[in-house]
Amino acid sequence: MATLNIQGVTKAFGPTHVLHGINLDVADGEMIVIVGASGCGKSTLLRIVAGLETASTGNVVIAGRNVTALEPAERDVAMVFQNYALYPHMSVFDNMAYGLKIRGLPKDQIAKRVQEAANLLGIGALLERRPRQLSGGQRQRVAMGRAIVREPKLFLFDEPLSNLDAKLRVQMRAEIRRLQKRLGVTSLFVTHDQVEAMTLGDRLVVMHAGHAAQIATPMEIWARPADTYVASFIGSPAMNLFPATLEEGGHAARLDTNGLVLPFHDGPRPGPAGRKLTIGVRPEHLTPGQGGLELQVELVEPLGGESVIHARLEDGTEVTAKLPGSSYSDGRLDVIIPLHTLHVFDGETGKRLEAGG
């Protein structure tokens, strides 16, 4: 129903700079997930889009209209809050009808739209109840319903699932995705849960300390993280990162810890010999075998079909591996690093280094 453009948005609360210039273009009907650690400015960005907070600089454009100076009411967006923010003194019906009444819709239309949305969400039987008479999951649905009936240009979600238990969270996650696709409403979804981020988003914005560290599809971010922060933030367990130096005219890296030389399979990296690098390997890419890393296993977490192994190298560097099967025990374990799974980052800036660049 609408596109969204966030153009160079910065935000400072007094002396604290929270956002340092965010640029994001969202296509019509796209679901964007904003993910990042606590305090990185996700909610602030969302609230700026909603109009609850004013940007220090930069513009917010919804459906081609610059809404930077407009009140929330004039932006035609709907928001689902982490604590649901239902009106405690109104019935479920009135909660959902509130925005429509303000817009002056005729009574019969309001009733029809609320009933439709309620049926869609499976809360049709609860319309007479007050929020305090509902379970957490039901409140969550009412909050969704209140957003849906408005038929807004934009849905904004601020960690709407974080107050639900694990099972319900998975269920609601799928439901939100289904609804969003069906209604085709452009959406911004804030979460700090990376599984939620990976499964929900058409694209992710990984935020780090007020910057958008990377904006790309979930698979792209997983396969080619833009820097070491994104690399360790996305993926579970987190990627192993080893300090290393550039060798052999840029064709290989030597791990600082044990001197293991890892030739690059896709071409040389630029820079003089001895350039500081960080080599990243995902735990699931390590495979048992000789001639790679010699691990001292400290803890095995069996997950059924596979196991997560927490171990150390001789010099104490921590390594995590995710290996098939469950027959692992404390003691020595040899693994190899398949060369095509290497991620190469600059040792100082942490930025990804592509081959041949």
Next chain:
Amino acid sequence: MRRKVIFGNKLLPYLLLAPQLIVTAIFFFWPAAEAIRYSFLRQDAFGISVMFVGLENFQDLFADERYLQVVWNTIWFSFWVTVLSMGVALLLAVLADRHIRGRDTYRTLLIWPYAIAPAIAAVLYIFLFHPSLGLLGRALNGFGVPWDYRLNGDQAMLVVILAAAWKQVSYNFLFFLAGLQSIPKSVLEAAAIDGASPSRRFWTVIFPLLSPTTFFLLVINITSAVFDTFGIIDALTGGGPGNATQTMIYRAYVDGRVNLDLGSSAAQSVVLMIAVMALTLVQFRFIERRVHY
């Protein structure tokens, strides 16, 4: 979780409750019982003979037109004190809840009047409204408005209402502010996103959510206006001119202490007791039903 304490000794719980019970008995039940007893008796002016007169004291009371005037005064006075003090307090609380500069100073200043003794509050109002000494009183007379609350009953009523309301504002303000701050910010933000204007947000979200506080204050304010404003009336107008600012409490005092008509005074106290019980009952039965959410 609430735990039930089991006392081994049957006497101990009563012993622990005793101070509270004794205080209540001595300072409440005993005088109340005395008042009820006296309300059925009549004493001659010298206190020599006492006789039982049944309901005669009450009959005389309600046959007395001046007493009915006093009842009306009380209703009129309490109504306006309550409306004014709660209305102004709510307005001030809404303003103080905003992010304004000097908010803390502003709040502290608003709380001060509550700490002032009624007599001092009265002196303040005399300095404001006295026709020749008072700031406002002089100004009014200067503008050609004939102002003298010592002679004009309506003006006297206005001054005691203002003074009593002013004193009550602080208390109401504190409760309203606390009530406002307990409304989750996100609920108001949700209403803003839903398109509600500030005034609509106030009337459809804030005000209903404040209703438990409002109800509580309503009870407290009416009760205090009826029963707890003796000091300020006494210091400001002494119930005058005539009996224009006499309230039921004030009249009971005058009849008992000044006119030494103990029977009538006791009957008036009983009427007041019944009034406060009725008031509380009505308020809880009918109003509370509508404030729950």
